Amino acid sequence: MTRSNEDIAALLQEYADLIAITGGDAFKARAYEKAARAIGGHPVDVATLDAKGLQEIPNVGRSIADKIREYLETGQIALIEEVRASIPAGVRELMAIPALGPKKALALYQELEVSSVDGLLEAIHQERLRDLRGFGQKTEEKILHGIELMQKAGGRILLSAAMDVADQVVADLSTLDGCVACTYAGSLRRMRETIGDIDILVAAEHSTPFMDAFRELPYTAEVIAHGAKKTSIRTTKGLQVDLRVLPPDSWGAGLQYFTGSKAHNIRVREMAVRHRLKLSEYGLFHAKSGRKVTSRREEDIYARLGLPWIPPTLREDRGEIAAGLRDELPELLTERDIRGDLHTHTDLTDGLAPLEEMVAAAAQRGYAYYAVTDHAPDLVMQRMTDEKMLAQRERVRELDRKHRGMRLLHGTELNIGPEGEVDWPAEFLAGFDVCVASVHSHFTQSRDQLTRRLIRACENPYVAVIGHPTTRRIGKRPGIDADFDAVYAACARTGTALEVNGHPERLDLGDEEILRAKRHGVKFAVDTDAHSVPDLAHMRYGVGTAQRAWLTEDDVINAWPLQRLRRFLREGRECSGG
DNA sequence: GCCGTTTTCGGCCCGACTGTTTTCAGTCG
Numbered sequence: 001m002t003r004s005n006e007d008i009a010a011l012l013q014e015y016a017d018l019i020a021i022t023g024g025d026a027f028k029a030r031a032y033e034k035a036a037r038a039i040g041g042h043p044v045d046v047a048t049l050d051a052k053g054l055q056e057i058p059n060v061g062r063s064i065a066d067k068i069r070e071y072l073e074t075g076q077i078a079l080i081e082e083v084r085a086s087i088p089a090g091v092r093e094l095m096a097i098p099a100l101g102p103k104k105a106l107a108l109y110q111e112l113e114v115s116s117v118d119g120l121l122e123a124i125h126q127e128r129l130r131d132l133r134g135f136g137q138k139t140e141e142k143i144l145h146g147i148e149l150m151q152k153a154g155g156r157i158l159l160s161a162a163m164d165v166a167d168q169v170v171a172d173l174s175t176l177d178g179c180v181a182c183t184y185a186g187s188l189r190r191m192r193e194t195i196g197d198i199d200i201l202v203a204a205e206h207s208t209p210f211m212d213a214f215r216e217l218p219y220t221a222e223v224i225a226h227g228a229k230k231t232s233i234r235t236t237k238g239l240q241v242d243l244r245v246l247p248p249d250s251w252g253a254g255l256q257y258f259t260g261s262k263a264h265n266i267r268v269r270e271m272a273v274r275h276r277l278k279l280s281e282y283g284l285f286h287a288k289s290g291r292k293v294t295s296r297r298e299e300d301i302y303a304r305l306g307l308p309w310i311p312p313t314l315r316e317d318r319g320e321i322a323a324g325l326r327d328e329l330p331e332l333l334t335e336r337d338i339r340g341d342l343h344t345h346t347d348l349t350d351g352l353a354p355l356e357e358m359v360a361a362a363a364q365r366g367y368a369y370y371a372v373t374d375h376a377p378d379l380v381m382q383r384m385t386d387e388k389m390l391a392q393r394e395r396v397r398e399l400d401r402k403h404r405g406m407r408l409l410h411g412t413e414l415n416i417g418p419e420g421e422v423d424w425p426a427e428f429l430a431g432f433d434v435c436v437a438s439v440h441s442h443f444t445q446s447r448d449q450l451t452r453r454l455i456r457a458c459e460n461p462y463v464a465v466i467g468h469p470t471t472r473r474i475g476k477r478p479g480i481d482a483d484f485d486a487v488y489a490a491c492a493r494t495g496t497a498l499e500v501n502g503h504p505e506r507l508d509l510g511d512e513e514i515l516r517a518k519r520h521g522v523k524f525a526v527d528t529d530a531h532s533v534p535d536l537a538h539m540r541y542g543v544g545t546a547q548r549a550w551l552t553e554d555d556v557i558n559a560w561p562l563q564r565l566r567r568f569l570r571e572g573r574e575c576s577g578g
Numbered sequence: 579g580c581c582g583t584t585t586t587c588g589g590c591c592c593g594a595c596t597g598t599t600t601t602c603a604g605t606c607g
Contacts, residue, residue: 025579026590027579027580027589027590028579028580029579030579030580030590031579031580031581031590032579034579034580035579035580058580058581059579059580059581060580061579061580061581062579062580063579063580064579064580098605098606099596099604099605099606100605101604101605101606102604102605103603103604103605104604104605133598134597134598134599134603134604135597135598136597136598136599137597138596138597138598139596139597139598142596142597350591379607380591380592380593380594381591381592381593381607382591383591383592440607441594441595441606441607442594442595
């Protein structure tokens with residue numbers, strides 16, 4: 001993940017928003033948006049490219065290339081700074097609320113001088129929106145609901161955003177002299193879907209050099225607190241990061257303590273008490289004498305309590321301790337177990353990279369197989385046709401012959417229509433190796449309709465995987481309201497797998513839903529839904545989510561050898577229907 | 579602003595839904 005690509009993408013997206021808010025040329029805004037997306041998804045660090053290299057990125061022309069150079073040289077883009085000065089940052093934040101776009105955000109600012117979410121709430125409570133043209137009672141309700149949804153995230157950020165920062169901090173601190181170990185702990189290590197703040201641990205004899213370096217990092221914007229054992233900072237992006245430096249001898253105890261979860265740690269400490277021991281972040285001690293038993297490694301602490309080492313993703317007090325005592329902890333799925341990705345896109349629809357680049361990147365990851373699943377025609381904006389799909393299949397077959405060691409599957413991501421129908425009739429679907437089917441619209445149907453709709457998709461013999469089953473967007477949109485137990489039962493009955501979509505905004509199904517689905521005997525596909533080469537790396541979040549739901553290699557169809565996967569796909573086609 | 583030419587301009591993903599309006603603008607995927 002390259003820092004400058006992301007920063008520049010964010011900046012260009014901001015400019016696109018500002019153009020939209022100020023009523024500028026909509027096509028120009030769109031051009032900046034497209035460039036932002038292309039740069040965010042570009043596999044090469046733009047800081048290493050010259051003007052010519054920059055313009056080779058799709059949707060980046062002379063003007064935007066110049067602005068990127070300007071940013072790389074001066075750290076800002078004058079034009080964007082200028083527009084920023086005329087529109088308060090809060091106005092743009094309003095656009096993050098569902099139901100509010102640039103036009104309504106601008107109306108709120110110009111007519112009511114609202115320039116923050118809090119200000120908007122106040123205006124609503126004072127009933128000042130009532131007189132505003134284009135704002136009615138329903139809009140008001142939608143806005144309130146949207147704000148509630150945003151605030152429920154409670155300032156927590158996406159797993160991926162936290163991971164990027166943590167990876168960077170760990171890399172920076174690991175280079176310092178005297179660093180025995182350095183890693184992240186907390187909910188990030190447990191791979192929770194959202195993260196409150198980031199905990200970084202260092203094992204070293206002397207803490208001062210680390211605390212000093214931490215405060216001096218280029219992305220440290222503010223030092224919240226600093227001492228010998230703990231320093232807290234806020235990054236330039238507003239994230240809180242805590243650093244704790246432990247003596248190497250306390251590493252295991254500290255790591256165990258700061259990884260949590262709180263509920264898990266309470267259980268473990270209760271066990272310690274029953275063993276007449278006492279567990280703290282400094283180690284495991286004899287309760288009476290206070291003599292240290294062990295503290296250096298997590299494994300030793302768990303072992304002394306009669307437990308195997310418990311993977312962090314399981315430490316949620318969901319039965320992991322009882323299972324550990326019975327020696328029945330699952331052999332969790334790991335990223336190494338994944339043999340292929342079954343849901344990916346190319347630039348034939350809304351992906352960024354051409355087929356050849358996606359395939360080359362997949363081969364680089366060491367996959368044994370890889371499915372290309374571009375959108376089907378019912379998602380009208382993607383302009384798919386039978387001819388385009390068949391032509392792509394020819395290219396896939398040809399590439400497959402060239403690639404030794406990785407088999408290419410030709411698939412599609414079908415759209416599940418309002419009645420549960422999909423884009424193509426059986427005879428056309430039969431030509432695909434694998435079909436993913438997903439809901440992309442009509443989220444507000446009744447519970448019965450949504451349930452029937454999903455079940456009908458499962459019953460289509462050619463549908464092998466239900467993509468992002470709840471369609472939630474974390475912090476933005478709740479999942480659809482269907483009777484998912486009925487859907488899971490249908491999946492089990494028809495041999496249809498459920499997706500664990502690894503996109504950090506989706507993580508869909510989430511851990512709790514996977515646990516429920518598994519009880520119905522369903523199999524899963526852990527996919528990235530990649531729309532660019534860097535997106536392929538989202539597999540780590542899909543696997544993390546799968547781990548949190550106790551999934552093993554046997555539960556996950558794309559962890560199987562190709563032969564077993566093909567058998568699953570074949571049997572699904574035979575046993576679905578009615 | 580980008581792109582691809584019918585090569586220096588003219589088109590740019592397109593349709594549905596929703597709420598507000600009184601015939602359509604704004605938002606979304």
